[in-house]
Amino acid sequence: MTQRLVPEVGQVVTVFRSRLRPDADGYADHADQMDALASAMPGYLEHKSFTAEDGERVTVVTFADRAAHDAWGSHPEHRVAQRAGVEAYYEEYSISVGSVERASAWVRGD
Structure with missing residues (x-):
């Protein structure tokens, strides 16, 4: 499973949208x-990436809290x-960061 x-x-959830050159x-x-470095950071929870048919890429990254998120953002x-x-990879990108204010989950069979 x-x-x-x-x-x-x-x-803290970051949505990173981009298009590669x-x-x-x-x-x-x-x-x-x-990916390997982020996964090893304290407070890292997960990230997933998706690519749309038009070439836009979206990565959603979740950290346990603001301190963990900020440590990743400023890692050398x-x-x-x-x-x-x-300089070399992106044609364009945007970043949106937000703190989870309300959360719930449901899974069939639970």
């Missing part, structure tokens, strides 16, 4: 490195990746 994240008040060489390897290796994104 797939592990399920149960949302909780106080978690056609010449984004090296992006996949850099993204894999950032993540900052290098952010600069590489602007």
Whole structure:
């Protein structure tokens, strides 16, 4: 069975929307490195990425709290990746960050 994240008040969720440049060489390897680094951060809960038919990519990242989220945002290796994104990988991107104010979950069979 797939592990399920149960949302909780106080978690911090980032929605990262982007479009890659056609010449984004090296992006996949850099993204894999950032996935591994983020997953090892204290307070990291999960992230999932999706690509739409029109090429837009969406990544949803969840941290346990604001401090954990901010530690990831300012991590030196993540900052290098952010600069590489602007310089070499992304045609465009947007970031939305929010704190969970209300949370619930339901699963058939529970």
